[in-house]
Amino acid sequence: EGDMPMVLDFCRKNKIDFLIARCQTTDIQVAQALEKEGALLVDTLVLYLRNLVRTPIPEVSGKYTIREIRDGEEELVRTVAREAFQDYGGHYQADDRLARVGSGEIYSSWAYNAARNRDRDHEVIVAEKGGKIIGFILVRMNNPAEGEGTLEGVAPSEGKRSLVQRDMAISAKNWARD
Numbered sequence: 001e002g003d004m005p006m007v008l009d010f011c012r013k014n015k016i017d018f019l020i021a022r023c024q025t026t027d028i029q030v031a032q033a034l035e036k037e038g039a040l041l042v043d044t045l046v047l048y049l050r051n052l053v054r055t056p057i058p059e060v061s062g063k064y065t066i067r068e069i070r071d072g073e074e075e076l077v078r079t080v081a082r083e084a085f086q087d088y089g090g091h092y093q094a095d096d097r098l099a100r101v102g103s104g105e106i107y108s109s110w111a112y113n114a115a116r117n118r119d120r121d122h123e124v125i126v127a128e129k130g131g132k133i134i135g136f137i138l139v140r141m142n143n144p145a146e147g148e149g150t151l152e153g154v155a156p157s158e159g160k161r162s163l164v165q166r167d168m169a170i171s172a173k174n175w176a177r178d
Contacts, residue, residue: 004033042094047148052177060167065128068175069136074115076133077124081111084135084153110151114138125171127154127164134158137168139175147176 011019023030060066085107115124127135137152149172154161
């Protein structure tokens with residue numbers, strides 16, 4: 001709340017047209033301040049918390065090879081993201097000022113950049129079937145005690161995508177715990 005005037009002033013001075021701001025749903029003053037500046041509420045995130053030390057993490061199904069991305073596979077992740085989000089009606093499409101950019105392009109760019117910029121606190125975990133990458137999940141450590149999966153996608157051709165998503169989520173939890 002206290003940083004909001006500074007953030008908005010920075011955006012005005014630097015002619016920034018697009019800001020993604022996250023705030024707690026209980027922080028109504030921030031949401032209203034953003035609305036007064038012309039912002040639109042286009043998405044609500046629901047975050048699930050799990051203690052990865054005290055709560056056992058299930059085993060992966062074994063139907064897919066789940067592993068960290070390798071150098072040189074960044075374009076493959078971009079392709080899966082483009083396919084996975086081709087017709088996705090997410091928050092970028094909820095703002096008609098951005099609707100001209102396809103969601104497949106927005107999310108594939110995000111996934112590609114994440115794959116290119118991995119480090120100790122940011123990783124891309126992929127699902128592989130028959131030697132082909134069919135899914136990915138971007139994971140990051142927000143601090144030493146908190147990890148987060150920020151984006152995941154599975155190729156639509158995979159059919160039962162929820163099984164792939166489950167195995168990648170389990171692997172993401174193991175990565176964060178480790």
